[in-house]
Amino acid sequence: GTIGDVMAHEYGHCIQSSLMGGGQGPNGQGEGNGDIAGTFIVNGSVIGIGFQSCANGLSCPGSSCRDCENTLQWPSDAQGQEIHDAGRVICGFNWDVRQAMTATYGATLGEQKTGEMWHFSRKLFGNSNYDLDDQAFDYFVINDDDGNLGNGTPDYTEICSGAMNHGFPCPTILVGVFITHTPLPNTNDFSNPYDIVATITSTEGALNPDSLIVRYRVNGAGSYIDLQMSATGNP
Numbered sequence: 037g038t039i040g041d042v043m044a045h046e047y048g049h050c051i052q053s054s055l056m057g058g059g060q061g062p063n064g065q066g067e068g069n070g071d072i073a074g075t076f077i078v079n080g081s082v083i084g085i086g087f088q089s090c091a092n093g094l095s096c097p098g099s100s101c102r103d104c105e106n107t108l109q110w111p112s113d114a115q116g117q118e119i120h121d122a123g124r125v126i127c128g129f130n131w132d133v134r135q136a137m138t139a140t141y142g143a144t145l146g147e148q149k150t151g152e153m154w155h156f157s158r159k160l161f162g163n164s165n166y167d168l169d170d171q172a173f174d175y176f177v178i179n180d181d182d183g184n185l186g187n188g189t190p191d192y193t194e195i196c197s198g199a200m201n202h203g204f205p206c207p208t209i210l211v212g213v214f215i216t217h218t219p220l221p222n223t224n225d226f227s228n229p230y231d232i233v234a235t236i237t238s239t240e241g242a243l244n245p246d247s248l249i250v251r252y253r254v255n256g257a258g259s260y261i262d263l264q265m266s267a268t269g270n271p
Contacts, residue, residue: 068123
């Protein structure tokens with residue numbers, strides 16, 4: 037009872053049990069979330085500093101249990117692994133998300149936003165079958181502000197960076213500008229206009245015609261030339 041982050045880890049098991057209907061979850065999820073609780077307490081990635089005992093019975097300086105700053109991957113480093121080792125995957129994900137959020141928002145707000153995603157992902161969706169990939173995905177769900185993951189979330193980049201570091205998928209972004217164009221054949225007519233026609237649409241609404249540009253250069257050499265496209269009147 038003298039190492040604060042270890043105590044926080046054990047208290048994290050109580051939180052996990054409460055949120056998961058009395059269980060800890062598969063693939064070391066309870067251990068990983070216990071470690072996450074410890075990282076929030078000590079404001080660092082290393083859990084159990086001084087936990088190992090030396091020959092004199094005292095804590096060994098520099099010893100520790102686990103480090104959440106890692107590159108462990110889902111599912112290979114979690115499924116079938118010892119639960120404390122397996123849990124490092126989700127703790128690594130949370131730690132990387134927290135670092136990215138801190139870089140964007142500063143230490144205080146970045147930690148707060150990450151803590152909210154960590155807690156409410158399990159509070160709203162946790163159950164006995166809730167796995168590590170479910171938890172990582174639900175960070176995006178909690179962060180979403182319009183009920184549409186297809187157009188991203190306010191902190192999609194930060195969460196996705198942590199997910200990709202540990203083998204978790206990121207929701208596919210469906211928003212964008214789409215261009216349909218039939219390629220033009222070669223021509224030896226250098227005197228008459230050469231019309232370039234395309235259908236350009238956006239998932240986010242009407243496009244500004246002034247923003248539609250054709251960029252070309254002659255014979256693949258020299259500087260590019262920009263020409264503004266003209267609306268044809270078709271939607």
